Amino acid sequence: MTDFNIATMAHKAKIASRVAAQLNSSKKNTLLNALATAIENNSDIIIKENSKDIAAGKEKGLSAAMLDRLVLTAQGIKEIAAAIREIVALADPIGGIDKLSLRPNGIQVGKMRIPLGVIAMIYEARPNVTAEAAALCIKSGNAVILRGGSEAIHSNLAIAHCLHQVLIAHDVDENIVSVVPDTSRSVIEQLLKQSDTIDLVIPRGGESLIRYVSENSRIPVIQHFKGVCHLYIDKYADLTKAVNILVNGKTQKPSACNAFETVLVHGDISADFLPLAAKALEEAAQVKIHACKNSIGYFAHAELATEEDYQAEYLAQEIAVKVVRSFDKAISHIHEFTSDHTEVIISQDISRSQAFIRQINSSVVMVNASSRFSDGNQLGLGSEIGISTSKLHAYGPMGLEALTTEKFVVFGDGQVRA
Amino acid sequence: MTDFNIATMAHKAKIASRVAAQLNSSKKNTLLNALATAIENNSDIIIKENSKDIAAGKEKGLSAAMLDRLVLTAQGIKEIAAAIREIVALADPIGGIDKLSLRPNGIQVGKMRIPLGVIAMIYEARPNVTAEAAALCIKSGNAVILRGGSEAIHSNLAIAHCLHQVLIAHDVDENIVSVVPDTSRSVIEQLLKQSDTIDLVIPRGGESLIRYVSENSRIPVIQHFKGVCHLYIDKYADLTKAVNILVNGKTQKPSACNAFETVLVHGDISADFLPLAAKALEEAAQVKIHACKNSIGYFAHAELATEEDYQAEYLAQEIAVKVVRSFDKAISHIHEFTSDHTEVIISQDISRSQAFIRQINSSVVMVNASSRFSDGNQLGLGSEIGISTSKLHAYGPMGLEALTTEKFVVFGDGQVRA
Secondary structure, three states: OOOOOHHHHHHHHHHHHHHHHHOOHHHHHHHHHHHHHHHHHOHHHHHHHHHHHHHHHHHHOOOHHHHHHHOOOHHHHHHHHHHHHHHHHOOOOOOOEEEEEEOOOOOEEEEEEEEOOEEEEEEOOOOHHHHHHHHHHHHOOOEEEEEOOHHHHHHHHHHHHHHHHHHHHOOOOHHHEEEOOOOOHHHHHHHOOOOOOOOEEEEEOOHHHHHHHHHHOOOOEOOOOOOOEEEEEOOOOOHHHHHHHHHHHHHOOOOOOOOEEEEEEEHHHHHHHHHHHHHHHHHHHOOEEEEOOOOHHHOOOEEEOOHHHHHOOOOOOEEEEEEEOOHHHHHHHHHHHOOOOEEEEEOOOHHHHHHHHHHOOOOEEEEEEOHHHOOOOOOOOOOOOEEEOOOOOOOEEEOHHHHEEEEEEEEEEEEOOO | OOOOOHHHHHHHHHHHHHHHHHOOHHHHHHHHHHHHHHHHHOHHHHHHHHHHHHHHHHHHOOOHHHHHHHOOOHHHHHHHHHHHHHHHHOOOOOOOEEEEEEOOOOOEEEEEEEEOOEEEEEEOOOOHHHHHHHHHHHHOOOEEEEEOOHHHHHHHHHHHHHHHHHHHHOOOOHHHEEEOOOOOHHHHHHHOOOOOOOOEEEEEOOHHHHHHHHHHOOOOEOOOOOOOEEEEEOOOOOHHHHHHHHHHHHHOOOOOOOOEEEEEEEHHHHHHHHHHHHHHHHHHHOOEEEEOOOOHHHOOOEEEOOHHHHHOOOOOOEEEEEEEOOHHHHHHHHHHHOOOOEEEEEOOOHHHHHHHHHHOOOOEEEEEEOHHHOOOOOOOOOOOOEEEOOOOOOOEEEOHHHHEEEEEEEEEEEEOOO
16 A cells, blocks of 8 residues: 555545535435445445454454454444434534623624544444444534554445445545555554644554554544543442442443442441442452452452552453542542542432532542443433543543534624724 | 752642642632732832843843833733732632433433643743733632743742742642743753643743644643634625724734734725725735735735735734635635634625634634634633634633533432443
8 A cells, every 4th residue: 555645635634624514414414324324235245344354353363352343243234324323313513603692892702613623533443433433523524534453444444435435425525534544553653643634533442552642643632541430438328329339330341441440438337338249249240359458358259459459440350449447538549540530439428429529520420320321322422432531622421522612703793902 | 950850840730739629719719819919019029030030131132022021010010910800700610510411310410610630831921921820720720830931930930939928828739839940941841741740731922832842742732823814805895894804903913813914805896995905004004015916906015925925924014915706715715824713704794704604613703803802801701821723622712611621420329220
């Protein structure tokens, strides 16, 4: 692919982004419905291309988990089409004006929501991201450059082909969606330098990918390093709720970034809570326990927790347990070890829960609910394009609105400044 | 200053930022009022320290304009105190929860506005920025690290001393405000690497400073490179409004980034408009004209405009003039040369003005008003901490809200995910 030039692709995307920004909701929804249909109609071709990726992946010795994320079945393709149709159903975030106010000199000032422009997505194995990220960017009036992993290149190009056929058939600049055909690392390097044409980079994948992108990008990056989510069981906790939420948040899907990694237990109720927790975690999923010296006695099989355990994102049926002497000690533990993802307090006391909400500034802070709700869909954003754990621009699960910004609009009648 | 360590300063600021985030409005306003008084009471000392900067500046051969920006008079100090008291009067942006919605499973989801954490300001000569930026950061619950120019170091440290005395007297962690005592370039380099403790960098100064910071920062940066503001006189313009707004936007304060640099004139009215414009610009300020070949004949003294003229931010009584054949040509000229700052259309036609508002995605887009309103105060934000011409996080003039973000808050009653 010596002919491929990322700067040219980004420049074409920039021009196409002006077209994307002007599409009205009806047109965008027509495109997305056509895209869902095209993906279903081309199911056989996509599966055939996907099987090339699977074969290559097996040859390269990809793990079973990686292959599992890579594989597209007829059912999987139906789910992609369904996800696109869900995006059709979302409200169009673009073009509304709010906060209109009249200034003393008679000018009207408001803010209009607009697309960001060109978004680059850099991601790993999952080919469904290709279709869903493209759909979210179209709905929010952006152009998008998709750079998926080399493992999924045949699948991604097959999906991109459907996308382009739809855009061409509807007489819309097909550069609104570009799939980078070259999967070398050097293309990412080049991509991250196109700050004149690309407005935002969203990396999705492991911590090393995100760190690499953050450190090498001249373009703003949405960062999500890891999710070390804390559950704090307060002195005034309802212990039934506490146990249910602990089990759900830890064991329902331990590979998710919104699963609990540490539970902090107030010393005054630890003798009541820990036996219940030990039993429930064992029964639910034989969860491996890393316990502090004050809690280890309550578990049949536990290792003594180290500093590393409090930093760990296990992504497995494993949890750190620590008894804290006070509410303030819980807060300071979280301040020290937070990844700014999600933290939960279990308490029936309104003062404690308010103080927790005020003092913990992670991207999602919850009272008496499972951390597993920390996801765009569950929080009511519709589809999720990623999660930000850095505070700039977007913080927490990102829906369509995170792909937009606001400009000032001013309506005058000839006013000049005195 | 071999003992000075920026990482230590940033770490202390991070810890202090948790204190700043918890201050309630009354306490913050008490601090700011005390600060305004302290600055007034220490007027003589500040002026004495400022005179050291002035003397050093003269010795270094600073330009008259630079010295002018540097000098602090008794009146200037009163204005700083007044600016701080204006910040007292602004609404506290922190702690409100909005968009509270009830999800189908009964959890309540909302968004609470919170401070960003630690903000680093890197700026040049003006010592008033030291006091005003500190006041804006305190009001928005942030900690701030101030790194002013070497030219103003004595003035900045004198103002910082007032700040610290006030914080100590009110029993508040004085690391909420830090002034970097070392003015070497290498300190900026180190500062820009503290991404674990600093949340945002705001550079204020010339394009070279902003470019240097953007290219070397591991921390998100608010970028404002330049303001090449366009005025488009539409075919359906009211020519009286057009002339007034041209003269005001160009000549009232040409050194401001919101002054016009290019005026585009629709061909159908150019023969009527250009003679009026030529006369008015000459009378107001003998504005130097760089005109296209279709407009040059209307001006007594004009140079032929080059490509560079359309890129130029003159910051002087100078303007580029171009006749365009159509509305669309005006839009495409702006798309090509925009700095994403401010663009204005003069038109009585509602379709044209709506199309302009929709198609131009600069940070401020105006109909029939002077670009000189493109400023935080004029747009109703209260004090302005800077202007962003990149779309991430903040776009356009930045007030207190741009120093904040929103976290998700979830109130449950024991809900778990199915």
